[in-house]
Amino acid sequence: MAQIAISNLKKHYAGVYAVDGVELTVQNGEVLALLGPSGCGKTTTLSLLAGFAKPDEGEIRVGERVLSSPSGIVPPEDRHMSLIFQSYAVWPHMTVFENVAYGLGVRKVARSEVAERVERVLDSVHMKHLAQRYPSELSGGQQQRVALARALVVEPDILLLDEPLSNLDANLREQMRFEIRRLHDTTGITMVYVTHDQAEAMVTADRIAIMNLGKVEQVGTPHEIYELPQTAFSASFIGRMNVLAGTLVDECAVQCGPVTVRAASSVELVRGSKAVVCIRPQHVVVGSANGSGPSGTNALSGTIARQTYLGEIRDYLIEIPGGLQLRAVTDPGVVHEVGSEVTLNLPVERCRIVEV
Ligand code: ATP
Numbered sequence: 001m002a003q004i005a006i007s008n009l010k011k012h013y014a015g016v017y018a019v020d021g022v023e024l025t026v027q028n029g030e031v032l033a034l035l036g037p038s039g040c041g042k043t044t045t046l047s048l049l050a051g052f053a054k055p056d057e058g059e060i061r062v063g064e065r066v067l068s069s070p071s072g073i074v075p076p077e078d079r080h081m082s083l084i085f086q087s088y089a090v091w092p093h094m095t096v097f098e099n100v101a102y103g104l105g106v107r108k109v110a111r112s113e114v115a116e117r118v119e120r121v122l123d124s125v126h127m128k129h130l131a132q133r134y135p136s137e138l139s140g141g142q143q144q145r146v147a148l149a150r151a152l153v154v155e156p157d158i159l160l161l162d163e164p165l166s167n168l169d170a171n172l173r174e175q176m177r178f179e180i181r182r183l184h185d186t187t188g189i190t191m192v193y194v195t196h197d198q199a200e201a202m203v204t205a206d207r208i209a210i211m212n213l214g215k216v217e218q219v220g221t222p223h224e225i226y227e228l229p230q231t232a233f234s235a236s237f238i239g240r241m242n243v244l245a246g247t248l249v250d251e252c253a254v255q256c257g258p259v260t261v262r263a264a265s266s267v268e269l270v271r272g273s274k275a276v277v278c279i280r281p282q283h284v285v286v287g288s289a290n291g292s293g294p295s296g297t298n299a300l301s302g303t304i305a306r307q308t309y310l311g312e313i314r315d316y317l318i319e320i321p322g323g324l325q326l327r328a329v330t331d332p333g334v335v336h337e338v339g340s341e342v343t344l345n346l347p348v349e350r351c352r353i354v355e356v
Contacts, residue, residue, distance in 0.1 A: 002028050002029075002062060002063070002080075002157035002158050002189075002190040003025065003026065003027055003028045003062065003063060003190075004024070004025065004026040004049070004060065004061070004062055004158065004190065004192070005024075005025050005060070005061045005062075006022055006023065006024040006025070006045075006049075006058070006059075006060050007023055007058055007059055007061075008021050008022075008023065008057055008058035008059075009021070009022040009023075009045070009048060009055050009057070009058035009059070009060065010022075010055060010056045010057040010058055011044055011048060011053060011055055011056055012056055017041075017214045018041045018044040018214055019041045019044045019045050019048065019055075019214050020041070020213065020214030020215050021057075021058070021214075021215060022041070022045055022058070022211075022214070022215065022216055023216065024209055024216060024219065026190060026192060027190075028190055029188045029189070029190055030190060030191075030206045030207065031181070031184050031190075031191040031192075031193060031204055031205045031206050031207075032191070032192050032193070032205060032206070032207050032208075032209060033192075033193045033194075033195060033200075033201035033204060033205035033207075033208045033209065034046070034192065034193070034194045034195070034209050034211055035195055035196065035197075035198060035201040035208050035209065035210055035211065035237075036196065036210060036211035036212055036237070037196060037212070037237070038196060040211040040212050040213060040214065041211055041213075041214040041215075042162075042194040042195075042196075042211055043162055043194060044214075045194075045211075046083075046160055046162050046192065046194050048060060048068055049068075049081070049158075049160060049192060050076055050079070050081060050083050050160055051067065051068065051073050051074060051075055051076040051079050051081075052076060054068065054070065054072070054073050055068055055069065055070060056070060057070060058070075062079070062080075062157065062158070067079055079158075080156050080157040080158065081156050081157065081158040081159070081160055082150075082151035082152065082154060082156040082158075082159050082160070083151070083159075083160045083161075083162070084147050084148060084151050084159070084160070084161045084162070084164045085162050085163075085164070086162065086163040086164060086165075086166040086167050087167065089147060090135045090143050090146045090147055090150070091135070092134065092135050092136060093134075094134075094135075095131065095132050095133060095134055096122065096127060096130055096131050096132070096133050096134075096135075096138070096146050096149075097118055097122070097131040097132060099135070099146055099150055100118045100121060100122060100146065100149045100150050100153050101114050101115075101118045101153075102150070103150060103153060103154045104117060104118070104153060104154065107154065117153055118131075118149075118153060119131075121149045121152050121153045122149055124149070124152070124183060124186060124187075125145040125146075125148050125149045125152075125179070125183065126145065126179075127142065127145050127146060127149060130142065139172075140167055140168050140169075140172065141168055141172040141175070141176060144164060144165070144167075144168065144176065145179075147164075148164075148180070148183065152183070152187065152189070156189070157189075157190065158189070158190045158191070158192070159189050159190070159191045159192075160191075160192050160194075161180070161191065161192070161193045161194065162194045163194055163195055163196070164176075164180070164193075165177065165180075165195075165197075165200065173197075173200070174199075177199070177200050177203040177204055178203060180193075180204050181203055181204050184204070191204075193205060198237070198238055198239070201222070202222040202226075205222065206221065207219055207220060207221055208220065208221075208222060208225050210225065210233070210234045210237060210238070212233045212237075217230070217231050217233050217234050218230045218231060218234045225238055226238055226239060228352070229241075229278065229352065229354060230354060231354055231355065232245075232276045232278075232354055232355075232356050234354075235276070235278040235352070235354060236278075239280065240280065240281050240327060241278050241279070241280055241281075242278065242279050242280070242281060242284070242326050242327055243276050243277075243278050244256040244259070244261060244276060244277050244278075244324060244326075245274070245275075245276050245356070246259075246261075246274075246275065246276070246277065247272060247273070247274060247275070248267070248269050248270070248271055248272065248273050248274075248275045248353070249271065250271060251266035251267060251268075251269070251271070252264070252265070252266050252267075252353070253353075254275050254276070254277040254353055256277065256322065256324060257321065257322025257323070257324060258321045258322045259300060259320060259321055259322055259324065261277045261279075261298055261346060261351055262297055262298055262348050262351065263277060263348055263351040263352055263353045264348045264349040264351070265352065265353075266353075267353045267354070267355070269353075269355055273355070274355075274356045275353050275354065275355055275356060276353070276354055276355075276356055277351055277352065277353050278351070278352045278353075278354060279326075279346050279350050279351050279352070280350070281315070281316075281326075281327040281328050281329045282313075282328075282329050283346075283347060283350035284318075284326055284327075284328035284329075284344060284345075284346060285344065285345040285346075285347065286316065286318070286328050286330055286334070286336065286342050286343075286344060287342060287343045287344075287345070288336070288340075288342060288343070289301060289340075289341035289342055289343050290343075294343050294344070296345070297348055298345060298346040298347070298348055298351065299343065299344070299345050300320050300321065300343070300344040300345075300346070301320070301321070301341060301342070301343055301344070302318040302319060302320045302326065302341070302342050302343075302344050303318065303319045303339065303340070303341055303342070304316060304317075304318055304336045304337065304338050304339060304340050304342060305317045305318060305319050305325065305338065306338060307335070307336060307337070307338060309332060310332070311332065312332065313329045313330065313331070313332060314329065314330050314331070314332045314334060314335070315327065315328075315329050316328045316329070316330065316336065318342065318344065320344065326344065328344070
């Protein structure tokens with residue numbers, strides 16, 4: 001069993017907590033993505049998992065085995081984990097076959113078995129036909145496939161990946177996300193995948209842990225993280241989101257300056273506490289002002305401050321009362337000129353209140 005349990009993990013550098021009380025469980029056979037902005041502690045968490053650093057507090061277990069705690073760490077080579085970085089780190093003087101076979105040689109695997117295992121894993125990353133090439137004769141994507149094959153051939157319990165696709169161009173990066181997910185589905189290996197790219201996390205992971213300032217803000221499936229953000233940070237980090245700050249006036253409504261926004265679901269916050277209300281731009285309903293003022297729940301009037309044609313959508317920035325602004329996207333055929341008055345509706349079932 002390769003279930004990972006991380007409890008109260010802390011690591012500080014020069015007085016700053018890079019990892020500040022992380023609690024996470026990764027199920028056996030699951031892909032968990034650590035997603036967050038630069039400096040939020042993703043790589044430090046992964047180094048602690050790999051055994052490159054010792055935690056100041058907390059522990060990491062795999063199954064029943066404690067791998068890291070302040071009293072000591074199991075060295076990286078005894079953890080049954082493989083690690084892949086953004087630099088492919090394949091050896092230039094070895095062929096693809098030799099690169100992949102290397103780890104088996106170190107482990108004194110019989111020669112006949114080496115050939116069979118290397119061929120099988122090269123086949124799985126679609127590189128069998130290039131086995132005799134040198135890295136200089138490969139594209140970036142092909143080199144990263146070699147790195148994947150080399151990590152997988154030793155049959156680790158856990159695969160750790162740190163921004164593995166950042167060095168690839170945009171098209172290849174998109175393609176390789178699906179490849180990594182496919183490889184997971186054929187091997188069933190437990191994976192922890194560090195990225196700052198939300199699309200990459202959504203394609204590859206079963207669950208995503210959103211990190212901010214060394215802490216885990218929220219863990220959930222891509223669907224849960226997108227649809228049901230629990231904090232203002234999660235809401236604004238995943239996809240585009242309007243976030244209006246205000247004060248809770250009842251369990252389903254936030255007063256944002258002169259605007260009261262109601263949500264369908266209630267929150268367990270005390271009336272009067274600070275809260276934000278979130279709505280995605282594609283859920284804001286924009287209509288032409290027809291002379292009469294806004295009426296109904298969450299109806300507002302607004303003025304178009306900017307409109308941009310983006311081919312598939314039209315993107316609007318709209319000024320609303322109280323000096324606030326909203327983003328809205330519409331069908332590209334819907335045109336409201338800059339300066340024109342519009343009516344806005346924020347459907348209550350699309351509005352979500354979260355604590356600050
Ligand atoms: P990125 O996406 O930019 O790689 P990250 O989320 O992986 O960022 P970490 O590399 O884990 O973030 O760094 C977290 C914090 O800890 C940062 O403020 C960083 O400057 C600091 N830090 C990390 N390693 C060290 C170190 N060896 N010495 C001092 N500070 C460090």
